[in-house]
Amino acid sequence: MAIAGLEKGITAELVTVTDAVKVYGRHKVLQDISLIIKQGECTALVGKNGSGKSTLLRMLAGLIRPTTGIRQAREGRLVTGYVPERFPPFTFTPWEFLLSAAAIRGMEKRAAGQELTDFMNQLGMENFMHVKMTQFSKGMLQKINLIQALMGAPDLLLLDEPLSGLDIKAQETLLRLLAALKRSGTAVVMSVHESTLIEQIADRVLLMKNGRIIKETSETALAASSVTRIVFRGIDPGTAQGLSRLSEATDYAAAEGIYELEVWSDATDIMLRRILDSGGSIVMVNPQEGMDILLKDGLNGLLNAAKGDR
Amino acid sequence: MVALARFLLKSYTRKHAYFAPLAGTLIAMFLLYSYKPNPVMDSYAVTSVFLFIGASWTGLTFLNHGSPQQEQLHIIHIGSMRRYMFSQLLAMLIPIVLFAILFIVYPILTHMFGEPVRLQQLFQATCGHLVMGMLGIMLSLFFQRAWMPNGTQATALLLILVIVSIGAKPIIAILPISLAWLHWLLPPVSPIMDGLLNSSKSAPGEVWGMIGWSLIYILLLGVAYMAISIRRDART
Numbered sequence: 001m002a003i004a005g006l007e008k009g010i011t012a013e014l015v016t017v018t019d020a021v022k023v024y025g026r027h028k029v030l031q032d033i034s035l036i037i038k039q040g041e042c043t044a045l046v047g048k049n050g051s052g053k054s055t056l057l058r059m060l061a062g063l064i065r066p067t068t069g070i071r072q073a074r075e076g077r078l079v080t081g082y083v084p085e086r087f088p089p090f091t092f093t094p095w096e097f098l099l100s101a102a103a104i105r106g107m108e109k110r111a112a113g114q115e116l117t118d119f120m121n122q123l124g125m126e127n128f129m130h131v132k133m134t135q136f137s138k139g140m141l142q143k144i145n146l147i148q149a150l151m152g153a154p155d156l157l158l159l160d161e162p163l164s165g166l167d168i169k170a171q172e173t174l175l176r177l178l179a180a181l182k183r184s185g186t187a188v189v190m191s192v193h194e195s196t197l198i199e200q201i202a203d204r205v206l207l208m209k210n211g212r213i214i215k216e217t218s219e220t221a222l223a224a225s226s227v228t229r230i231v232f233r234g235i236d237p238g239t240a241q242g243l244s245r246l247s248e249a250t251d252y253a254a255a256e257g258i259y260e261l262e263v264w265s266d267a268t269d270i271m272l273r274r275i276l277d278s279g280g281s282i283v284m285v286n287p288q289e290g291m292d293i294l295l296k297d298g299l300n301g302l303l304n305a306a307k308g309d310r
Numbered sequence: 311m312v313a314l315a316r317f318l319l320k321s322y323t324r325k326h327a328y329f330a331p332l333a334g335t336l337i338a339m340f341l342l343y344s345y346k347p348n349p350v351m352d353s354y355a356v357t358s359v360f361l362f363i364g365a366s367w368t369g370l371t372f373l374n375h376g377s378p379q380q381e382q383l384h385i386i387h388i389g390s391m392r393r394y395m396f397s398q399l400l401a402m403l404i405p406i407v408l409f410a411i412l413f414i415v416y417p418i419l420t421h422m423f424g425e426p427v428r429l430q431q432l433f434q435a436t437c438g439h440l441v442m443g444m445l446g447i448m449l450s451l452f453f454q455r456a457w458m459p460n461g462t463q464a465t466a467l468l469l470i471l472v473i474v475s476i477g478a479k480p481i482i483a484i485l486p487i488s489l490a491w492l493h494w495l496l497p498p499v500s501p502i503m504d505g506l507l508n509s510s511k512s513a514p515g516e517v518w519g520m521i522g523w524s525l526i527y528i529l530l531l532g533v534a535y536m537a538i539s540i541r542r543d544a545r546t
Binding site for chain 1: 313314316317320321324325376377379380382383384385386387388389390541543544546
């Protein structure tokens with residue numbers, strides 16, 4: 001596979017992954033991954049659960065090694081911020097934990113204290129600075145999770161479901177913070193389920209499936225990266241499988257006479273016509289980015305209208 | 311590394327995972343000194359074995375006390391797996407030193423010995439305790455969850471190794487002569503215990519030789535651990 005990003009011309013590569021494969025037991029979690037992460041670029045990883053997004057983030061972070069292939073980081077110090085999907089249940093207050101994390105990173109105590117106070121204020125956590133995190137809700141823990149990664153002006157920021165559990169205000173704040181970091185040269189790689197993040201800060205979207213990057217889309221063509229899920233019935237399994245083998249189809253599943261086909265969104269009409277021509281009956285059409293993400297709010301209305309008609 | 315070692319120790323103590331090994335080791339020591347007078351080096355030989363057991367137990371609970379995500383964050387914050395592992399080792403040395411001080415000082419302060427402790431005895435006993443503590447820690451490294459995800463199996467195997475190490479002398483004695491080389495593979499717990507027990511009868515060089523061999527053994531284990539672990543993935 002061509003190295004994603006090469007065609008744009010490399011300016012400041014932070015991490016390069018070349019032909020990486022990750023195997024756990026007999027299961028290939030990542031396959032043939034080639035990727036360049038550059039300064040100031042925001043990459044969104046989309047795909048269903050189990051498609052390999054979190055594993056790829058951990059590989060980019062240097063937490064896991066490729067079974068085969070190469071992961072190479074920029075020479076010299078690369079300050080990395082990483083937001084794991086689940087924040088560990090620390091028996092510390094945010095003040096204790098974040099100051100310790102800063103000290104481990106080698107930050108000066110006073111500067112770290114100032115920075116963490118700013119982040120806590122921005123995320124509305126100023127009153128919980130000295131409260132044990134064992135009493136925190138999921139959203140509050142996610143805010144601390146984000147702050148520990150944002151502190152120390154990271155060169156590379158890796159976010160696994162960063163908006164998970166955040167209220168609307170915190171989501172907006174995070175978007176603002178990420179945009180500012182990106183402007184200052186931080187590379188951001190995030191696995192996301194929310195179209196808002198993709199639309200507002202992503203420069204490219206990598207669609208992952210079964211551990212592979214199956215499509216890369218640049219900022220100008222984000223809508224084209226979306227896929228549509230079509231659920232239909234009324235035709236024999238052989239015909240349905242034949243449709244799934246067409247180039248427009250990206251995924252296929254069948255159960256008890258109901259078929260689910262995922263197609264590139266720009267080929268939805270063609271595929272719908274083919275299903276109807278084959279004698280099939282459409283049960284549902286769901287535009288998404290590989291995992292139930294609606295690309296535009298406007299689509300909600302269309303979808304609801306379609307449901308109403310049925 | 312000092313900052314991470316400090317954080318790891320705080321995290322460990324706040325989870326109270328240290329309590330069982332600490333209590334077990336203290337109970338053993340108080341039982342030993344439940345009567346007096348006691349012989350100096352014999353008592354120190356026994357408490358050094360207590361420290362070996364306590365250190366391997368403490369080491370295992372320490373290495374397993376954090377979640378995989380905690381380990382991931384620490385590696386990211388400190389910048390590499392190598393520095394993370396050195397920080398862990400540094401943190402584990404602290405309880406060992408504290409245990410060693412307690413085992414050495416307690417019987418002196420409470421007048422448990424029937425004779426005054428000579429400076430050479432004190433020095434040999436201190437080194438013996440520290441070496442035994444480090445041996446315990448080194449063994450626990452290979453049985454942590456990152457290496458053996460099945461905790462029960464890991465604990466059982468560590469216990470077997472601890473028991474065999476302590477009883478190495480009689481165990482090797484009943485094995486065929488062709489297997490006598492096995493004693494070079496086992497942690498040198500039994501020889502140090504013997505060295506401390508017989509320190510008055512044997513030449514001082516013999517005891518120091520044993521301690522020296524133990525330090526080489528610890529170094530080899532440490533190098534092997536680092537060489538293998540540096541290539542491992544963070545827990546997920």
